[in-house]
Amino acid sequence: MSLKSFAARIFAAFIRKKIDSWASNPFKTQEKIFHHLIEKGKKTKFGREHNFESISTHADFVKNVPIRDYEELKIYVDDMVAGKEDILWPGKPLYYAKTSGTTSGAKYIPITKESMPTHIHAARNAILCYINDTGNSDFVDGKMIFLQGSPELDEKNGVKLGRLSGIVAHYVPGYLQKNRMPSWETNSIEDWETKVEAIVDETLKEDMTVISGIPSWVQMYFERLVDRTGKKVGEIFPNFSLFIYGGVNFEPYRAKFENLIGRKVDSIELYPASEGFFAFQDRQDEKGMLLQLDSGMFYEFVKADEFFNENPKRLLLNEVEIWVNYVMIVSSTAGLWAYNIGDTIQFTSLKPFRVIVSGRIKHFISAFGEHVIAKEVEQAMQEAVAETGASISEFTVAPQINPEGEELPFHEWFIEFEKEPKDLDKFAEIIDNSLQRQNSYYFDLIEGHILQRLKITKVGKNAFQEYMKSIGKLGGQNKLPRLANDRSIADKLKETK
Structure with missing residues (x-):
């Protein structure tokens, strides 16, 4: 075992203990975050217009702050993009995560100085929980690839903007830089098919141990590897031992992946989004992903079959049940308030709170x-x-x-x-x-x-x-x-x- 691998195990045990601390006190953790958000929000235009000075309980919050989606919050975001400060969160955001909109064209999701670290820490903690859970840490010595958007960023009125995955690429910790692939130049290629071919060129002779991305696009990468070499992915990369994915359910792809790889590999499921990194798989033998309760996000839940009612009940964690379909509503340190992210989830466990993504409220x-x-x-x-x-x-x-x-x-x-x-x-x-x-x-x-x-x-x-x-x-x-x-x-x- 290398020194790096040994150190990873020690750090993993430390992080696991911290996670267990807040996961075992979910209601107190969420209450603390709620009051922090309200206190910060008082200093903003949104807070003034929604009487944050009078909010001390969840009932007050429900009374003053309606559920909104992006289109309904857009008037505030437009002010921010125009360069105004103290609109949804104190000051200006660090970034805008640019995503595809529906009726409003491009969406600009704010990422603040306070919310940015939560994206990074959650991804890191998912890997550390895997190490602590399985004892497998040898992969840290090999090469890791994260199939993602271009890290090249644009700028609007002094705030940088780009795809979330491209923004996150700027925060890869120093101890992973030598292991990380593809190169910055290849990662910056905009055309996806050209980019995949370049990634194949770069990785074919490397010791790839971790591969991460949305399954459909990782599948495309695997198929190009197999077409190029005539070999299974597991033969090309004999030390490939961990697949990290998010965005879609992996099960429909599993048989195809195992055929392309030629063997089974462990996997970690993530639940990242531009609006926040909501959950990750923390145990290999448990169904569902651990809901991130200490990451600057306050959660509410509305039963999906009641969501389009005139005044649907907004539930807290102590009111949810397992296997019920809920629309997840988030308020966060990014300046999102009672925000409908569009996803539906189900709880697989209440001690601790673990979830699966069941779909989109519009899909x-x-x-x-x-x-x-x-x-x-x-x-x-x-x-x-x-x-x-x-x-x-x-x-x-x-x-x-x-x-x-x-x-x-x-x-x-x-x-x-x-x-x-x-x-x-x-x-x-x-x-x-x-x-x-x-x-x-x-x-x-x-x-x-x-x-x-x-x-x-x-x-x-x-x-x-x-x-x-x-x-x-x-x-x-x-x-x-x-x-x-x-x-x-x-x-x-x-x-x-």
Whole structure:
């Protein structure tokens, strides 16, 4: 064992003890953060306009600060981007994390001097918890790659802006700089396909031990490695032992990854976003990710099936239940206040609080009142793959409201198979039965002959990559929606057949 590996184990044990301290006192930890946020917020334009001076309890907060998404908070962000100070948080932000918007074009999520370290520490702590949990620290001596956006930053009125992953690249600690890949020059390449080829060139002869990124884009990197060498990734990199991912559920990709690698490797799931680093997997044998309660974020939760009510109840940690679908609302040291990040989560544990991401509040299918969510379609796909031995590269689901002739409407599943099942009808049946078990509304619609069973449409190799490329979202932190309530993606995929 190297000195670096030994030191990592000692540091990991220290950090684990600190994490256990706040995780075992969740309500006190959150209360402390709540009061800190309110005190800071009093000094801002937002705080003055929302009577922060009168807020001392959560009930006061609910009364004075409504839930908002980015579009509703944009008037304040626009002031900040224009160069004004003390708008959402004292002073000016350090950065803006630039993300793709929906109705408002580009979104500029503020990152402040106080919030920036929480992004870095959470990622570091995820790896340290893994070391403490497994005793595996040898990988720290090898090369590590983080597939991410360009670190080149622009500037608006004295504040730098870029993709979150590119901003974070400026904070890689010194002790990892020699291990980190790709090079700054390669990381700065904007075109994703060119960038992947350059990364393959740089890494082929290196001792890669850790590989990190969104699964769909890491898969593309792995495929290029295999195409270039004719070898499995695990043979190219014999010491590759840890895969770190976030952004999407890994399970639909697992079989494909194990085939590309040629063996199993440990993995760590992360839950980062421009708005905050919310959770990470802290135990290999526990389901869910540890919710970050001491990272300058105060959490509220609204039941997903009540979210669009006029005054949905905003719950605190002491009021949540496991396996209920919640919309997560965040107030933070970045200057976000009762902010709807758009994700839905479920708690897998309450001691400590661990979560899984179940989908997006805007990404669902409810064309007929079924309200099918991402977690349900991913679970159904996972069951079908496990039962049939098939493997997939990617998939998405859309409603078909107006089928031809006298057919009943149905859900259409667009699937890029890596290995097709021997019986496609059986594969579809397994998925459909799983959905009916998970979702009583879907079951009722099938039983009531409002919907017919789902249909599968096979798409060609790289069809999803071509779709993402066509909308300018190939690579980086971009993710394909698992499902949509319209056919905007479906119709594009139909054109690729």
